[in-house]
Amino acid sequence: MSKVRELAERMWSGEAQVEAIASAQSLVKGFVGLEPVADGVAFVGSFANVTSVQTDDGLVLIDTGSPMMAPKVHDAVRAWSDKPLHTAVFTHGHVDHCFGVEIWEREAKSKSWSTTPTVLAHEAIVDRFDRYKATAGYNGLINMRQFRLPMPLFPTHFRYPDKTYRSGQSLRVGDTQIELTHARGETDDHTYAWLPETRVLATGDLFIWASPNCGNPQKAQRYPKEWAAALRTMAALEPEVMLPGHGPPIFGADRIAQALDETAQLLETLLAQTLDAMNAGATLDDVVATVRAPEALLQRPYLRPVYDEPEFIVRNLWRLYGGWYDGDPSELKPAPRKALAQELAALIGGPGPLVDRALALSAEGEDRLACHLVEIAWRAAGQDKAVSQARQAVYTAAADRSQSVMARGIYTAAAEQDAPPSAYKPKVR
Numbered sequence: 001m002s003k004v005r006e007l008a009e010r011m012w013s014g015e016a017q018v019e020a021i022a023s024a025q026s027l028v029k030g031f032v033g034l035e036p037v038a039d040g041v042a043f044v045g046s047f048a049n050v051t052s053v054q055t056d057d058g059l060v061l062i063d064t065g066s067p068m069m070a071p072k073v074h075d076a077v078r079a080w081s082d083k084p085l086h087t088a089v090f091t092h093g094h095v096d097h098c099f100g101v102e103i104w105e106r107e108a109k110s111k112s113w114s115t116t117p118t119v120l121a122h123e124a125i126v127d128r129f130d131r132y133k134a135t136a137g138y139n140g141l142i143n144m145r146q147f148r149l150p151m152p153l154f155p156t157h158f159r160y161p162d163k164t165y166r167s168g169q170s171l172r173v174g175d176t177q178i179e180l181t182h183a184r185g186e187t188d189d190h191t192y193a194w195l196p197e198t199r200v201l202a203t204g205d206l207f208i209w210a211s212p213n214c215g216n217p218q219k220a221q222r223y224p225k226e227w228a229a230a231l232r233t234m235a236a237l238e239p240e241v242m243l244p245g246h247g248p249p250i251f252g253a254d255r256i257a258q259a260l261d262e263t264a265q266l267l268e269t270l271l272a273q274t275l276d277a278m279n280a281g282a283t284l285d286d287v288v289a290t291v292r293a294p295e296a297l298l299q300r301p302y303l304r305p306v307y308d309e310p311e312f313i314v315r316n317l318w319r320l321y322g323g324w325y326d327g328d329p330s331e332l333k334p335a336p337r338k339a340l341a342q343e344l345a346a347l348i349g350g351p352g353p354l355v356d357r358a359l360a361l362s363a364e365g366e367d368r369l370a371c372h373l374v375e376i377a378w379r380a381a382g383q384d385k386a387v388s389q390a391r392q393a394v395y396t397a398a399a400d401r402s403q404s405v406m407a408r409g410i411y412t413a414a415a416e417q418d419a420p421p422s423a424y425k426p427k428v429r
């Protein structure tokens with residue numbers, strides 16, 4: 001059995017977990033290799049996967065890889081086929097999926113090929129790339145926290161598409177038909193690709209071998225309702241091979257149907273519970289405390305909350321349907337956090353009691369309360385070394401007990417923070 005198929009079996013059985021989205025190390029070392037999965041179709045397992053389709057008129061790549069992985073993707077595909085790249089399809093504009101086209105363009109130029117790559121994507125990717133340029137600093141800080149990088153890292157140059165579509169596009173390259181369909185989900189510019197002749201489905205990040213990345217607390221809006229609908233539409237195609245955005249392929253119509261159906265169920269139950277609570281007048285605090293994902297679904301090897309968490313999806317749903325006001329009137333025009341912390345600490349004789357209680361709660365595994373109390377003490381105490389050390393201990397313990405990359409990254413970054421943020425001083429324009 002090949003390396004890719006062996007990993008696919010181990011993942012399905014629950015023996016292995018997807019690491020391609022779960023660590024900073026995988027950004028550099030998460031390359032698995034190329035595996036033919038159908039006639040003329042190869043899967044390239046990487047930090048973010050790539051699908052290569054061989055046609056009479058050249059290659060079609062569905063996604064092209066991350067900046068660091070794109071050269072390895074090119075080399076792997078080249079070992080499989082010497083055809084020029086005809087078309088590159090971006091399933092969405094996340095950085096790990098849409099880099100490396102320039103390698104193929106340089107190759108076409110150096111060999112004087114008449115075919116030069118055409119990049120195809122949903123029309124919303126243009127606004128995404130523009131937004132990324134405007135927020136490169138913020139996104140660099142996110143990457144540093146999320147993947148535990150030594151410094152902010154985010155590109156400022158993007159390969160914009162040559163052609164775009166709105167609802168989808170039927171793409172014919174040589175002897176091969178590829179149906180592209182837009183579906184809002186993890187992003188507003190998402191696409192999945194269906195190859196009807198080989199019954200291969202390339203999902204992009206609509207499936208990632210983990211609980212859907214639909215609530216990321218540091219990223220833009222996600223769309224659970226449309227995501228669930230897309231999963232059901234994909235299942236109705238009855239694919240026999242499914243190539244996800246992260247993690248190994250799934251082989252077999254029954255397994256694919258189960259994985260897509262249960263992922264849709266997870267999103268649908270979180271949506272229904274959240275809307276029921278909102279319509280009944282619940283505050284965000286009430287909603288987060290009461291909405292629960294079915295535990296049986298979270299135990300599935302392809303739905304474990306190892307990257308995102310259902311709780312974060314609930315918060316994202318509140319943002320989508322209810323705006324930023326959380327139902328607590330004191331949060332409508334809140335005092336600066338430092339001022340509130342200093343006032344509370346003064347009422348109890350200083351930050352000491354807060355620190356002591358936070359450490360006791362942390363020792364009992366009560367991370368939520370412990371983090372609240374130690375954060376108040378830290379903001380009130382300023383540069384106090386003992387308070388900073390206590391905060392480091394509390395957030396380190398919280399990170400160690402967190403299952404998702406999102407939570408571990410934020411808690412670990414907090415533990416490593418030297419001092420409370422000073423007042424932001426805007427640039428003079």
